[in-house]
Structures are given as C-alpha cells and as structure tokens.
Amino acid sequence: MTIQKTSVIGFPRIGKNRELKFASEKFFKGELSEAELQKVAAEIRRYGWEKQKAAGISYIPSNDFSFYDNVLDTAFLLNVIPKRYQNLGLSELETYFAASHGYQGEKGDVKALPMKKWFNTNYHYIVPEIDDATDLKLTGKKPVEEFNEAKALGFETVPTVIGAYTFLRLARYNGQKKAEDFVTAAVSAYAKLASELAAAGAKWISFAEPALVFDVNAEEKRLFKSIYKTLLSKIRTESGVQIALQTYFGDIRDVYQDVIDLGFDGIGLDFVEGSKSLELLKTGFPKDTLLFAGVVNGKNIWRADYAQKKAILSEIERIVDASNVVVSTSCSLLHVPYTVAAEQKLSADVLKHFAFAEEKLTELSEIARADAAAFEKNQVLFASTRVQENASVQKELSSLTSSDFERKPNRLERREIQKNEFKLPAFPTTTIGSFPQTADVRANRAAFRKGEISREQYEEFNQKKIAECIQQQEEIGLDVIVHGEFERNDMVEYFGSKMDGYVFTQNAWVQSYGTRCVKPPIVWGDVSRSAPITVEWSVFAQKQTKKPVKGMLTGPVTILNWSFPREDVSLKTQAEQIALAIRDEVLDLEKNGIRIIQIDEAALREKLPLRKSDWHKEYLDWAIPAFRLVHAKVKPETQIHTHMCYSEFGDIVKDIDNMDADVITFEASRSNLKLLDALNEAKFETQVGPGVYDIHSPRVPSVEEIVEALHRIIDKLPKQNIWVNPDCGLKTRGVTETTASLKNLVAAAKVLRTN
Ligand code: GLN
Numbered sequence: 019m020t021i022q023k024t025s026v027i028g029f030p031r032i033g034k035n036r037e038l039k040f041a042s043e044k045f046f047k048g049e050l051s052e053a054e055l056q057k058v059a060a061e062i063r064r065y066g067w068e069k070q071k072a073a074g075i076s077y078i079p080s081n082d083f084s085f086y087d088n089v090l091d092t093a094f095l096l097n098v099i100p101k102r103y104q105n106l107g108l109s110e111l112e113t114y115f116a117a118s119h120g121y122q123g124e125k126g127d128v129k130a131l132p133m134k135k136w137f138n139t140n141y142h143y144i145v146p147e148i149d150d151a152t153d154l155k156l157t158g159k160k161p162v163e164e165f166n167e168a169k170a171l172g173f174e175t176v177p178t179v180i181g182a183y184t185f186l187r188l189a190r191y192n193g194q195k196k197a198e199d200f201v202t203a204a205v206s207a208y209a210k211l212a213s214e215l216a217a218a219g220a221k222w223i224s225f226a227e228p229a230l231v232f233d234v235n236a237e238e239k240r241l242f243k244s245i246y247k248t249l250l251s252k253i254r255t256e257s258g259v260q261i262a263l264q265t266y267f268g269d270i271r272d273v274y275q276d277v278i279d280l281g282f283d284g285i286g287l288d289f290v291e292g293s294k295s296l297e298l299l300k301t302g303f304p305k306d307t308l309l310f311a312g313v314v315n316g317k318n319i320w321r322a323d324y325a326q327k328k329a330i331l332s333e334i335e336r337i338v339d340a341s342n343v344v345v346s347t348s349c350s351l352l353h354v355p356y357t358v359a360a361e362q363k364l365s366a367d368v369l370k371h372f373a374f375a376e377e378k379l380t381e382l383s384e385i386a387r388a389d390a391a392a393f394e395k396n397q398v399l400f401a402s403t404r405v406q407e408n409a410s411v412q413k414e415l416s417s418l419t420s421s422d423f424e425r426k427p428n429r430l431e432r433r434e435i436q437k438n439e440f441k442l443p444a445f446p447t448t449t450i451g452s453f454p455q456t457a458d459v460r461a462n463r464a465a466f467r468k469g470e471i472s473r474e475q476y477e478e479f480n481q482k483k484i485a486e487c488i489q490q491q492e493e494i495g496l497d498v499i500v501h502g503e504f505e506r507n508d509m510v511e512y513f514g515s516k517m518d519g520y521v522f523t524q525n526a527w528v529q530s531y532g533t534r535c536v537k538p539p540i541v542w543g544d545v546s547r548s549a550p551i552t553v554e555w556s557v558f559a560q561k562q563t564k565k566p567v568k569g570m571l572t573g574p575v576t577i578l579n580w581s582f583p584r585e586d587v588s589l590k591t592q593a594e595q596i597a598l599a600i601r602d603e604v605l606d607l608e609k610n611g612i613r614i615i616q617i618d619e620a621a622l623r624e625k626l627p628l629r630k631s632d633w634h635k636e637y638l639d640w641a642i643p644a645f646r647l648v649h650a651k652v653k654p655e656t657q658i659h660t661h662m663c664y665s666e667f668g669d670i671v672k673d674i675d676n677m678d679a680d681v682i683t684f685e686a687s688r689s690n691l692k693l694l695d696a697l698n699e700a701k702f703e704t705q706v707g708p709g710v711y712d713i714h715s716p717r718v719p720s721v722e723e724i725v726e727a728l729h730r731i732i733d734k735l736p737k738q739n740i741w742v743n744p745d746c747g748l749k750t751r752g753v754t755e756t757t758a759s760l761k762n763l764v765a766a767a768k769v770l771r772t773n
C-alpha cells in the first residue's frame with residue numbers, strides 16, 4: 019500500500035518577494051502602521067497555507083510564521099520578556115522588535131538580545147534571557163490566533179511550537195536558577211496552550227524539539243523526560259489533543275528509547291541529516307503512533323532522487339505500517355527559497371535540477387502517492403550527467419602538498435616583522451569592511467545590472483564612493499582603512515558571481531535573521547577563478563590614502579557554507595577548489611601593493627557538526643586547512659586578518675588559532691564578551707578585535723560604554739594583542755549613526771592609549 023499522507027514542518031515566511039522584509043523596514047521607520055504590517059504578514063501566511071493545501075499536504079503547519087524569529091516568539095508566548103524591554107512602555111509588537119534589534123528613542127535606550135546561529139543553518143535566532151525573577155507562564159496568543167486565522171480561511175492546520183525542552187535548553191540564565199527550576203512553570207504553560215488550541219479546534223499540536231539532536235547528557239535527558247512525562251499526562255487529561263514530537267537537523271540517538279517510551283501520538287525523525295535515524299527506527303517503533311518521516315531535504319535546493327527516497331521509505335515500512343507513515347520534509351522549508359518558477363534567467367536545463375519550497379511540496383506528494391509517471395520522469399533526470407569536470411582544477415588539487423597549507427615563518431616572528439612594517443599605534447582601530455549601503459549605492463548597482471548605465475559610469479560612481487569613504491575614515495581617525503565594499507551586494511554572492519562553476523538565481527532569497535535575507539549562489543560544477551576579482555577596487559582605494567587599506571575577501575569555508583553546495587562531490591573538495599581560487603586573489607592583491615588582507619570566515623562554524631564527537635573528523639580537519647591554503651603563500655610582512663560572527667566560538671578557539679591568521683575580529687558585543695574567557699584560557703595567539711559594539715542595531719554606543727568594553731577585554735587578554743573595531747560589517751547601518759559610533763570608537767581607543 020502507498021503512504022498517502024504528507025506533512026511540512028514549516029514554510030518560508032519572508033514573502034515570495036520579501037514583502038515582510040520591506041514592510042517591516044518601513045514600519046521601523048514609521049512609514050507603515052502596525053495594522054498595515056499585520057496585513058502584509060497575514061497575506062504571507064495565507065499564501066503559504068494555500069500553496070500547501072493545493073499540493074495536497076495533509077499536515078499543514080501554523081505558527082511557523084514569525085515577524086523576526088520563532089524562538090523570540092516563544093519567549094513572548096511564555097512571558098520570558100526581560101523587564102528592560104517591558105519597561106519601555108511600547109506596544110507588544112514594538113516591544114518584540116526592541117528585544118530583537120534594540121531600541122533607542124524617546125522611551126529609552128536598550129540593546130537587543132543576543133543572536134545565535136540556529137543549529138547547523140545560516141538562520142539566526144534570538145537567545146531568550148531568563149533570570150531569577152522570570153515568571154514563565156502562558157501570556158501570548160500567537161499560536162491560537164494563527165490557528166484561528168487559518169481556520170477562518172478554510173485551512174486545517176497543525177500549530178507548531180518550539181518545545182519546552184529546546185526553549186529551556188537554548189535560553190540563557192542570568193541568575194542562580196537553571197532550566198530545571200522552570201520545568202513546572204513550563205509544563206503548566208504548554209499544557210494551557212494545548213488546551214486553548216484544542217478548544218479552538220486543533221486536532222494535532224507539533225512540539226519542535228531540535229535540541230534533541232545535540233549530544234544529550236544525563237542531566238539534559240532528565241530535563242527532557244521530566245518535562246514530557248508531566249506535560250503529556252496533563253494534556254491527556256485536560257484536552258486530549260494529539261501531540262507530535264518533531265525533531266530535525268540530525269538523529270536523536272541519545273534519547274530515542276525515551277521518546278518512544280513517553281508515548282507521543284506522533285514522532286518526527288530526520289532521515290536526511292539523521293545518519294542513525296533508520297538504525298534507531300529498527301530498534302522498534304510503537305504501534306498506533308504516526309511517524310513523520312523527514313525524507314525530503316528541507317535545506318537543499320536540488321530535486322529529490324525519488325528512487326533513493328523510495329528505498330528509504332521501503333525500509334521504514336518494514337517497521338512502521340504504511341498507514342502510519344507521513345512523508346515529511348526533513349526540517350522547516352524556511353531554509354530554502356519559495357519557488358523555482360520565479361527564476362527567469364537560468365536555462366530550463368539547469369532549473370530542472372532544482373526544487374525550492376513549493377516544488378518540494380509537489381515532491382512530497384508525488385513520493386507519498388508513488389506517482390508512477392513522476393517517478394519515471396525523475397529517473398530520467400538522475401540518469402543523465404549534470405556537469406563536466408574541470409580537468410585543470412582537478413590537477414591542481416591533486417598536486418597540493420603539505421607546504422601549501424603551512425605559512426612561514428611562524429606567527430610570532432611575523433608579528434615582529436609586521437610591527438616594523440606598519441608601525442600602528444597601540445589598540446589599532448579598524449572596521450570589518452563594509453560601509454553603509456545607502457540607497458544610491460544600491461541604485462548604482464541595480465542600474466548597472468539592468469544595463470541602464472555603462473561600466474564606466476558604474477565604476478566612476480563606486481570610485482567616488484570609495485574616495486569619500488576613505489576620507490571619512492581618515493577624518494574619523496581609523497588606523498586601518500577599508501574601501502567600503504560598495505560593489506558588493508553580498509559577501510558570498512559577489513565572489514560566487516566572479517568565479518566559474520557557480521550559477522545564480524534572481525529571487526531565491528532565504529531568511530538569515532529578522533529582516534535580513536540572503537540569496538545563496540549555487541555550486542554547480544568545479545570552481546575556479548579566471549580573472550582578478552577585487553584587485554582594481556583595492557588598488558584604487560590604496561591610492562587615496564597613506565594609511566594601509568585592507569583588501570577584503572571572503573574565505574573558502576564561508577563561501578561554501580553560504581552557498582547551496584553540490585551533492586555529487588564532497589564538501590572538502592568544494593572547499594579546496596574555492597580556496598585555490600581565493601588564493602590566486604590573495605596573491606594578486608599582494609603583488610599589487612595591498613599589505614593587509616582580510617579573509618572573512620563569518621560562517622566558519624556553520625557546518626560544524628552538532629555532535630562534538632564529529633567536529634574534527636567530519637569538518638574541522640578539512641575546514642581549517644582550507645583557510646590555511648588560501649594564505650600560506652604570502653610574504654611574512656603581509657598581514658592576514660580574518661573575521662567571524664554570529665556564533666559561539668568559545669569551544670573552537672584552538673582551531674581558530676590554528677587558522678594561523680595574524681589578526682581576527684569577532685562579533686562579541688551581543689554575547690557579552692563571554693568569548694574572552696575562552697581566548698584567555700586557550701592562550702590565544704592571534705591578535706584579536708572582539709567587537710566593541712553591536713552593529714545589528716542603530717543605537718550609537720557612547721565612548722564610556724566602549725571604554726568599558728575595552729577594559730573588560732584587557733582584563734582578560736594581553737594589551738598588545740588588542741584591536742578596536744565594531745563587531746561586524748556596517749553595510750546595513752545608516753550613515754549618521756555609523757559616523758557617530760566610529761568617532762566614539764576611535765575616542766575610546768585613544769582613552770586606552772593614554773592610560
Ligand atoms: N567584510 C564583510 C562586511 O563588512 C563581513 C560581513 C560579515 O561578517 N557578515 O560586510
């Protein structure tokens with residue numbers, strides 16, 4: 019018998035044409051009312067539900083929408099809202115936005131909550147903050163409201179909520195109390211929510227518990243069990259609504275048996291990234307329980323290989339009765355763009371290999387129904403060769419030796435040489451690279467892209483911008499100058515577009531955080547560089563100033579991690595190919611007089627396996643060497659910088675030091691410089707600029723605040739190793755706040771120098 023039933027964990031929510039982003043940004047500027055913003059959001063939700071219904075999806079989620087982030091939604095649902103935001107006296111939505119990206123205005127001045135990478139994706143969530151006074155209880159209405167909204171439109175949905183375990187596991191505890199102390203409150207809150215949803219007519223509720231795919235230790239296991247034992251029995255007596263436990267981004271090897279024993283009505287497992295899911299299933303699965311089988315990859319953009327999916331499903335059906343199997347996505351479709359149909363520039367031969375969110379809906383239903391015609395078509399697609407190999411790239415790769423990965427002399431010797439070379443003051447100041455991408459900058463790029471202006475006009479404009487930017491930096495008094503990155507839309511897409519082996523979409527946006535979306539390029543074949551990419555801009559910039567200008571590149575690991583990778587060759591091979599291309603660029607910059615080169619690895623941590631035991635063998639053992647490959651050949655006096663952001667680095671600082679850069683700047687201001695302890699403990703050798711203010715927010719840090727941050731830094735790290743910089747690129751910021759902030763930054767560095 020065929021399976022028939024299908025489900026989706028979550029659907030994209032930024033709008034097919036990023037409507038939510040544009041509307042939210044207008045709302046922030048006061049150009050759109052809250053009611054108008056709500057209308058845009060409602061239309062986005064309706065669109066998603068309608069698409070899913072039209073594709074015949076059996077279990078359609080609701081509450082997967084978010085104005086900024088689902089974890090923050092859950093915090094607001096549960097009254098986990100720090101007082102400093104509540105005290106502003108703003109509307110609920112404005113309070114929510116204050117927590118997500120800070121507030122500076124008539125009513126006060128507060129920083130945003132910290133933001134962190136969501137598991138192994140390029141999505142970022144807001145970290146809830148819990149202290150001893152936190153009164154965790156159900157106060158929010160979002161899941162019920164969105165369920166009702168769907169119902170009124172004729173869609174039956176499964177409300178999906180981040181589960182209590184994952185929520186408590188991801189929260190930060192600022193007081194004495196720990197997760198265990200909030201179990202009783204959380205259980206009451208979730209049970210009450212279940213009752214309210216049941217009363218509204220929900221038949222199923224899905225609790226998303228991706229944190230179960232991390233390594234789960236004994237204490238965490240106890241936490242998980244203590245939550246669900248009581249919660250499930252409470253729900254059973256209070257409302258009887260069916261509960262599905264949804265996991266994704268890996269397998270749940272540490273708690274599989276416990277999950278089974280708890281008696282959920284449905285269990286969602288990931289058969290794409292969960293390398294042990296099938297093995298676990300074979301140890302037994304309860305009768306009369308639905309298995310949401312995540313077989314359609316929710317993260318990639320490639321068509322599913324139906325034969326392969328069918329093979330997995332056949333294995334599954336040997337254990338679970340087909341009538342209890344639901345063909346599902348492996349994770350939320352939030353991580354892929356809306357639809358291939360929005361792509362007009364790529365050829366049909368390329369596009370036929372892609373499946374974005376809407377196409378994946380069709381795949382789910384074709385696989386579930388075992389649609390013979392669709393299977394046949396799919397087989398034809400997978401039987402053909404997609405790309406030709408690039409022989410010269412392959413040859414270069416195979417002739418690499420250990421010396422290609424080893425920079426000489428060692429870092430401490432280089433430090434002395436570079437001290438002499440640059441003669442920078444103590445606490446040198448710099449920025450991360452980009453300057454505000456104002457409307458004119460974007461308009462210039464767009465006009466060039468559309469062919470409305472000539473290359474000369476385009477370049478002339480950018481040169482004018484660079485010259486202005488450099489003059490501005492000199493006036494501000496920064497020591498190491500950048501050109502401003504006006505020619506770049508995105509740090510990865512830009513490089514992808516200049517290298518062979520990539521293809522580009524027009525509209526394939528995915529949410530990175532809040533209103534920030536990215537359009538990852540697609541690794542299509544072997545990657546190589548045929549001509550210099552950034553050299554002209556950097557050389558032009560260096561001509562404008564006597565101070566050193568940093569060349570600005572994106573590193574191979576980040577380029578790969580922010581691209582949609584191929585699946586026919588390993589990530590390691592793809593990273594090495596990109597590394598060779600960027601190495602050519604590094605050497606060309608050096609040859610043309612650029613003496614400081616920053617190679618950003620913002621996304622280094624992105625593909626770090628979620629389980630510690632896999633970190634080295636599956637990832638770091640090729641990712642760190644790929645970075646070294648890029649810069650190992652430069653002269654001793656050339657200073658190599660790198661930059662990282664958005665994640666915890668505390669546990670990989672040794673590996674970061676091993677990248678052998680001369681200087682690294684970190685995003686650290688939002689996470690309260692916790693990183694410093696880890697750097698201190700590891701006797702971190704690389705010179706370091708832990709960001710002294712948060713650029714994701716428009717608020718201007720005061721000199722005192724930055725001085726204070728610097729004091730915290732020098733308490734922990736050797737003074738002579740410290741650089742002073744913002745925590746990330748300034749491209750999303752406005753000009754006024756940027757100038758003001760950087761002036762304060764330079765003033766703060768000067769305070770430190772005179773002390
Ligand atoms: N150099 C890049 C910039 O300044 C780095 C961006 C990033 O780290 N996300 O924009």
Ligand code: ZN
Nearest residue numbers: 620663746747
């Ligand atoms: Zn950054």
